[in-house]
Amino acid sequence: MSSLTSQAFVDRLIRENFNFFTGVPCSLLSGLISCLEEVEEARYTPSVREDAAVGLCAGAYLAGSLPVLLMQNSGLGYCLNAFTSLNLIYRIPVLVIMSWRGQGGKDAPEHIIMGDIDQKLLETAGMDYAILKPENLDEVLATAKRKINEEKRPYTLIVEKGLFDERH
Amino acid sequence: MKGTEAFQELLPLLGNEPVIHANGFICRESFSLKDREENFYMIGSMGLASSIGLGVALCQPNRKVIVLDGDGNVLMSMGTLAMIAAEAPKNLVHVVIDNEVYESTGKQRSISNAVPLEQVAKSAGYRQAVRVDKREEIKPAFEKLMNAEGPVFLLIKVEPCFDHKTGRVTHTPEEITERFMKTLS
Numbered sequence: 177m178s179s180l181t182s183q184a185f186v187d188r189l190i191r192e193n194f195n196f197f198t199g200v201p202c203s204l205l206s207g208l209i210s211c212l213e214e215v216e217e218a219r220y221t222p223s224v225r226e227d228a229a230v231g232l233c234a235g236a237y238l239a240g241s242l243p244v245l246l247m248q249n250s251g252l253g254y255c256l257n258a259f260t261s262l263n264l265i266y267r268i269p270v271l272v273i274m275s276w277r278g279q280g281g282k283d284a285p286e287h288i289i290m291g292d293i294d295q296k297l298l299e300t301a302g303m304d305y306a307i308l309k310p311e312n313l314d315e316v317l318a319t320a321k322r323k324i325n326e327e328k329r330p331y332t333l334i335v336e337k338g339l340f341d342e343r344h
Numbered sequence: 345m346k347g348t349e350a351f352q353e354l355l356p357l358l359g360n361e362p363v364i365h366a367n368g369f370i371c372r373e374s375f376s377l378k379d380r381e382e383n384f385y386m387i388g389s390m391g392l393a394s395s396i397g398l399g400v401a402l403c404q405p406n407r408k409v410i411v412l413d414g415d416g417n418v419l420m421s422m423g424t425l426a427m428i429a430a431e432a433p434k435n436l437v438h439v440v441i442d443n444e445v446y447e448s449t450g451k452q453r454s455i456s457n458a459v460p461l462e463q464v465a466k467s468a469g470y471r472q473a474v475r476v477d478k479r480e481e482i483k484p485a486f487e488k489l490m491n492a493e494g495p496v497f498l499l500i501k502v503e504p505c506f507d508h509k510t511g512r513v514t515h516t517p518e519e520i521t522e523r524f525m526k527t528l529s
Contacts, residue, residue: 196403221402221431223395224423231392231424235364235399238384238521239528243399261388266517 180310182207182340189244190217192317194271196236198222198229199246204275207341209246226251230258233270242324244271249278249294249334250287259330260301267328271320275335276307298332305332308339345479346505347443351377353482354439354500357490358382361437362400362528363410366393366417368448369506370441374412375513384524385513391420394428394438401433401494404528408435408490415442415456422464428495429469436495438465439486447506465497473497 186208197212198221199205212220223229226247233243247255252274263270277283278291298305304323306316316333323331347369355378364384365371370393371385386393397411418425418440428436440461445451466473472492476485482500489496513520 196399219402221427224427225421227389227392228395228421228424228427231389231395231421232399232402232427234392235396235401236403237399238396238525239400239403240525241399241403258389258392262386262392265388266521268521 180313180339182211185313185340186211186215186218188313188317190215192321194242194244195219196221196233196241196243197246198232198243199273200224200226200229200248200251201246202248202275202277203342203344204248204277204335204337204340205246205273206343208273210343225254227254227258230255230262230270234262234266234268237268237270244273246273248275249290252290252294252297256297256301259303263330264302269324269328270330271324272330272332273335274332276337279336295334303330303332305334308333308335310339345477345502347441347447347502348373348377348505349479350441350482350500350502353479354486357483357486358410360527361408361410362404362524363412364393364397364400366390366413368414368416368446369443370412370414371513372448372510373506376510381523382527385515385520387513387517391417391424393417394421394424397436397438398424398428398431398433400528401436402431405433405435407528408437409433411436411438413438413440415440415444415461416446416454418461419454419456419459425465425468425470429465432469432471433495434493437489437498438470438495439498439500441500441502443502443504445504447504451504451506462497462499470495470497473499475499475501477501
């Protein structure tokens with residue numbers, strides 16, 4: 177099986193011209209955020225809440241940057257109003273990298289329900305997503321770029337446990 | 345001072361700065377008095393005018409960026425005051441029209457009568473936070489803060505005055521995005 181390191185993924189996002197990163201941490205994304213903190217071009221800005229991160233990314237996009245939002249799926253609830261009453265109607269895109277806690281019902285209790293419904297919530301809101309795998313990286317990034325640059329809509333990449341290294 | 349008087353005093357002081365408007369009374373009053381291409385009217389996503397403004401300010405560090413906010417929005421996203429203070433963009437001016445109510449939904453009380461928002465901003469770490477209560481104080485305070493190193497905070501205490509006949513923003517959200525981005529490119 178091919179592998180995808182946090183560093184390789186961050187480098188790839190930078191090469192694809194993403195240049196503004198913010199988010200609220202998740203252990204599944206800890207390797208990625210750790211790499212982002214090392215990369216000056218990434219300008220990683222910690223957000224205190226996921227919807228504030230959506231606002232921050234929207235401002236960055238309006239000012240000419242290409243933003244990425246990293247969060248746990250628990251943050252999706254906070255973001256839904258921002259996605260539906262800001263991003264989707266104003267055509268303000270963002271690449272969302274969302275960890276999938278509660279996958280398969282095997283996780284701490286607070287993650288079980290959202291782990292079951294997060295993709296349904298995205299579908300209900302009309303927001304496209306893909307589950308990121310080492311094998312589909314080129315394909316999902318091409319789709320993400322198309323959604324962002326041409327359709328000007330948010331696109332979500334879902335990160336399963338074990339895809340990236342955890343640093344905690 | 346009524347809310348609308350604060351806008352009448354403030355809007356002529358603007359040049360070509362991008363101004364991110366909070367939803368509700370702020371958007372509608374400002375749009376009705378003077379529409380500008382540099383205005384981003386946030387008609388939904390309550391609470392996020394400040395984070396949108398922070399994003400613009402961080403990515404356009406050579407332009408002065410103004411957030412025109414309301415007390416309800418600030419209270420909803422108090423954590424964003426901390427983010428602004430921590431990132432400390434020198435070019436961000438955060439103006440809050442504080443009428444102590446959720447005006448466009450029927451003047452239900454907010455809690456800003458009990459919470460001095462300028463002190464919250466100052467404690468969070470804004471470089472300056474000023475409160476004004478009188479119309480004649482607005483111009484000197486705004487001009488001083490526009491020339492100061494940000495992030496700075498101007499709280500303008502007003503009385504509710506919203507007239508429901510005041511129109512909504514007539515541009516579509518997509519149009520708002522397009523013309524706002526053009527002024528920034």
